[in-house]
Amino acid sequence: MNVIHTENIKKTYNPDTIPVEALKGVDLSIKQGEFTAIVGPSGSGKTTLLNIIGGLDRPTEGYIEVGQKDISKLSDNQLIDFRRENIGFVFQAYNLIPVLTAKENVEFVMLLQNRSEDERNARTIELLEAVGLGDKIDSRPSQLSGGQQQRVAVARALAPKPTFILADEPTANLDSKSTANLLDIMARLNKEENITFVFSTHDQRVIDRARRVITLEDGVISTDIQQHN
Amino acid sequence: MNTLFKIAWRNVWRSRLRTFVILGAxxxxxxxxxxxxxLSNGMVxxxxxxxxxxxxxxxxxxxPDFLKDRAIEFSVGDADKVLASxxxxxxxxxxxxxxxxxxxxxxxxxxxxVQVKAIDFNREKEVTNIATKVIEGEFFEEKGRNPILISRRIADKLKVKVRSKMVLTFTDLSGEVTAASFRVKGIFNTGIAPFDEANVIIRQEDLNRLLAPEAVLINQAPDQKFDVESLxxxxxxxxxxxxxxxxIAGDIEFQFPHLKxxxxxxxxxxxxxxETSIGLTGMIVMTIFMLALIFGIINTMLMAVLERIKELGMLMAVGMNKRSVFSMVVIETLMLGLIGTPIGLFLGYLTVTYFGNAGIDLSSYGEGIEGFGMSTMLYPSLENSLYIQLAIGVFxxxxxxxxxxxxxxxxLKPVEAIRSL
Incomplete structure (x- = not known):
């Protein structure tokens, strides 16, 4: 089953002044349980593609379906609701809420979903244990290392039981050990729980672990390779 | 909603210095x-x-005619009856x-x-505080001939003291200039300079005797003998x-329609x-404060928002709707107000209560203040309604x-906000 399906996605910035074509027609399908890296040089359009897949931006042209739902025509507010229920985000700079503890950060999205307290508590503990932070649930982000913060971010992304996880350069700020640790956790979640991951990355360590690598160049997909690792 | 309050509350304390500065304001x-x-109320x-x-x-x-030209013949007729009534x-x-x-x-x-106030001294003590303002000598009593009370200011200017002899020269009811000698019985200081500089006080019976030996009021029949006691x-x-x-003024006017x-x-x-101008000044002070506060709050909260662009972008990216983001900023601001206002109100209340009892001694500015007609001890006072008005105003x-x-x-657009530095 396709989790993400796009047809001829185009995105032009500044259409009225100096038009910049970031995407020139991208056709892409990602299936449930894939572990996919989107790579490419700066300016190739990978961030734009990720934003569109993640419902943070709209394409200028083309069709996009996430979890069998056409999201290209949704309003801002509908997109917010859609993201809350369907997409888990992991950002390069972790972007945790600094005034909340690890547990509260993970719980936060479930609160927005109006989940019951029992469910929130159980899932938060389960997720933090799954990313190896069972003993840090009451720590604030400032008390955690970069790698630990990014693991909290992964737990937070998983909390709402999204259709897939979108990770934008998740390892860019991490050292080798933290990167390896994070990738191990994501690979395990992917394998054991069949969770779909889509990364944008420059990091060869991430590319090496991905099972599918899509390369973007000048706004179009130049290669789409399945890897066996 | 609880989470919004929790995040807002913790955000308030995120930059303690900034919070303390706006709370201080x-x-x-x-x-x-x-x-x-x-203070203004106390002054009024x-x-x-x-x-x-x-x-x-x-x-x-x-x-009614006395108010127009203050001529002595415009007496209130039948004074004792009017008084009793x-x-x-x-x-x-x-x-x-x-x-x-x-x-x-x-x-x-x-x-x-000077203006001579000739008083019924026993009754006067019940209506005005002049008897308590005598600082040297004594207030009037029954005995003694032609006593006079003068103010400290007049005593200094005319270089007299208690028991000094003075002469009052005035026109009597028949239009003749007459003079009589008085002895200073006491020296008063009301604290109201214009009053002290203009008035001397004698007994009503003494002045009436001097004013109307044989005279007849113009509104009395020519053959009716003038009653000295009644002037x-x-x-x-x-x-x-x-x-x-x-x-009460209306009741009295109803009883004596011919009097003013x-x-x-x-x-x-x-x-x-x-009273009105002090009230207006108070309103202006309050308005200036509210305007200053509104800009202070905008500045503080704008800083709080701008330094969290990335975080706000993330909140919207993960599904926090705009209404909640908006509410969170408003709640944060209200929290600042809800912490600061009660403290300010309480400190204000303590100050007003303390000085309302102890008074503020303005005697070092005595000359100017007395010249304006106020006493040198000022007792600030405030109606409770102003505390409520102020609390609502800050809210x-x-x-x-x-x-x-x-x-x-x-x-903010989440996609741009997340990537902002």
Whole structure:
């Protein structure tokens, strides 16, 4: 089953002044349980593609379906609701809420979903244990290392039981050990729980672990390779 | 909603210095508005009380023509009957009668024009506080011939002291200039410079005897003999409840339609003007404070929003809707107001209560203040309603001040906000 399906996605910035074509027609399908890296040089359009897949931006042209739902025509507010229920985000700079503890950060999205307290508590503990932070649930982000913060971010992304996880350069700020640790956790979640991951990355360590690598160049997909690792 | 409150509360304490600065501004502002308004109120009350207790009383009654040219012949006829009638009017606390005339007061060292207030001294003690203002010598008593009370200011200018002899020269009812010698019985200081410089006080019986030896009032029949005892130009009275002063004045006017009955506001219109202008000043001070506060809040909250662009972008990316983001910024601002305002109100209340009892001694500015007609001890006072008005005012200001930063927050596009530095 396709989790993400796009047809001829185009995105032009500044259409009225100096038009910049970031995407020139991208056709892409990602299936449930894939572990996919989107790579490419700066300016190739990978961030734009990720934003569109993640419902943070709209394409200028083309069709996009996430979890069998056409999201290209949704309003801002509908997109917010859609993201809350369907997409888990992991950002390069972790972007945790600094005034909340690890547990509260993970719980936060479930609160927005109006989940019951029992469910929130159980899932938060389960997720933090799954990313190896069972003993840090009451720590604030400032008390955690970069790698630990990014693991909290992964737990937070998983909390709402999204259709897939979108990770934008998740390892860019991490050292080798933290990167390896994070990738191990994501690979395990992917394998054991069949969770779909889509990364944008420059990091060869991430590319090496991905099972599918899509390369973007000048706004179009130049290669789409399945890897066996 | 609980989470919004929790995040907002923790955000308030995220930059402690900034929070303390804006809290300081709110606390100081609320306190200052309370203190300044209570000072103004205290001044108004002191000014009005002084004027009422020393000079004006609550209601004055005259012959209508007396007010136009203050000629001595415009006496209130049948003064004793009028007095008894006023005394029995409901709500009247005390009443006194006076004879008034202009005179030249001379000592061996100089002379000056004065207004002579000839009083019924036993009644006067119940209506005005003049007896308590005698600082040297004594107030009047039954015995003794032609005693006079003069102020400290006049005593200094004419270089006289208690028991000195002085001469009053005035016109009697027949139009003849007459003079009589008086002995200084006491020296008073009311604290109201204009009053002290213009007035001397003698007994009504003494002046009446000198004014009307054989005279006849113009509104009496020529063959009717003038009653010396009855010569009275002014009745002054106090009421039990100042809120009812207009009603009581109306009652008296109904009983004596031929007399002019005036409340203290009509006798001294400047009292009302002063009251109004102080009230207006208070409003202006409050408005300036609210405006300053609104800009302070906008500045603080805008900083709080702008330094969290990335975080706000993330919140919207993961599904926090715009209404919640907007509410979060407004709640944060309200929290600042809800912490600062009660502290400011409490400090203001303590200050007003303390100085309201202890008083503020303004005697180092005595000259100017007394010249204006206020006493040198100022007792700040404030009605409870102002505390409530102020609390509501800050609440509304906080909401208004938060709108722009909150609007700015929801205008952020998550995709740009997340990537911002």
């Amino acid at each position: 709110i606390i100081l502002g609320v306190w200052a508005v309370i203190f300044i308004t209570s 009350k002191s000014y009005i009380n002084n004027a009422v207790q020393t000079e004006v009383s609550h209601i004055q009654i005259h012959h 006023i005394q029995s009017t409901k709500g009247v606390k005390a009443v006194t009668k006076r004879t008034l005339t202009n005179a030249m007061l001379s000592s061996s060292k100089g002379a000056r024009g 009275t130009h002014e009745f002054a009275l106090l009421v039990n409840d100042t809120k009812l002063v207009d009603e 009955v005036q409340t203290f506001r009509q006798v001294s219109p400047e009292l009302e003007l002063y 509304i200001t906080a909401i208004l001040g938060s709108l722009y930063p909150a609007w700015k927050a929801i205008r």
